[in-house]
Amino acid sequence: MADQHPSLSTPHDGTRPPWYARAATSAGRPAVLAATLIMSMPGEYHVARFAGWSDPWAYGMPFSLSAYAGIAAVVAATRPKGARGRASATIGAVFAIVLALAAQVVAHLVNTGHMDHNQAWLIAVTSMVPPAVLAHLLHLAATPTPAVAPSTSVDTGPDAPVVERVTPVVDPAPVIPPRPETAPQLPAAAPAPVYRDPRCAAIRPLYNGGTRPGTEAMRAALVDAGYGLVSGSTVRGTLRPEIEEHEPHLALLPPAIGRTA
Template sequence: MADQHLSVPSPHDGTRPPWYARTATTVGRPAVLTATLIMSMPGEYKVARLAGWSDPWAYGMPFALSAYAGIAAVVAATRPKGARGRLSAQLGATFAIILALAAQVVAHLVQTEHMNGNQAWLIAITSMVPPAVLAHLLHLAATPTPVTAPSTSVDTPVVERVDAPADPATAAVPPMPQQAPAIEPTPAPAPVVYRDPRCVIVRPLYADGTRPGTGAMRDALLAAGHGRVGDSTIRGTIRAEIEEHEPHLALLPPALHGRTA
């Protein structure tokens, strides 16, 4: 495929307007906008006064008409074709221009005594302007604006892929099926080595989840052939060493069948 090149005009190829033209456009637009707003305000204020508004409320008419025309024009220009609210914004912008033009014409006709400003139809139409503007602006605000995803398409040169002939000696070996990782067995805890061998006889008495009493430990020692062992040795030496190695055993509830704790 042939390479595609985008032609970007150079700022020095003579197609760009001169600096003074660009400056006049940049500075002139806000200047003209400000001048037209200032020139339109007296006529719109005059019409509001004719309709019965007193100061300072009559000054709201120029701001309402100017802001309404600007908002409707921006919404009509920024919403894509077929989007909800675009037609309504276009009609609103047209209506705002007609209102602004009519306000200027009526104000100057009345001021030059070519028209009587004290007419019922003129007062009625002018009185409906603020609520109509408010209702339409709320309608435009409630209409969702469609969000268009930016285009990510670019002219990318197409590179043809040429597959080299496969070499049997270096052909890719199909991957082996993935095997589950081997689970290493948990190492068993190291056996406890007691200083007193008689602890081995008493330790099984904790197997039922209770702390054996002195009598039960004495009976186990007698049955194992250790003779009669004193209570202080059973509790203070043998049981103490067992619970020293395994402190959680000391927290077990006492055995109910033990004769003494």
């Protein structure tokens, strides 16, 4: 529970303290607070009377000192380290506690006859308490309180395990270029010519060198293709004209060097 004392939180062995211990802790703190306030009020009231305040104004001194000490202590405890106003609240809490203690000591010394209350320094110090308390409380109220992100931890005890949240690294999705609406059309390859004389197919590769082959080169190609010796007149007058009939640009190629026409 949020109002339980840290020393009575659930132990590490999983057992809980008995109910009467939890009840004493929950109910005991406000009871002790009320008792200490009631016991402190007479001394602080008498110190105010020693300084010259009359009733009912003297009753304001206990509330000034006690409330001031509580407010300054809470501000000092709740503001994070290094935040604005934390150091001032800590100093104010210590100052308020010192004043409250001094008021009790002075009141009891005076009431028991160990001290004379009619002293200038005592009256001066006591008279400065209310305006000093008011000024410091206004200063704390004007100092902004830093925003603190809510904790998502389940166990916030001093021995609670620290769990680090690791953000997974996600590889970016690969960028896929958009598909074209229509695939690019490649130029169609020219169909291979169909020769009337099949021996033309053995001669046609000789043109790939960028020159017009001669008679001997064409006859040698026919021999290599298994057609045997073919007369030069047949090569020049029949086969080569048929090839260049299908592809007229071949007839414009320069003649091969050292060829026989």
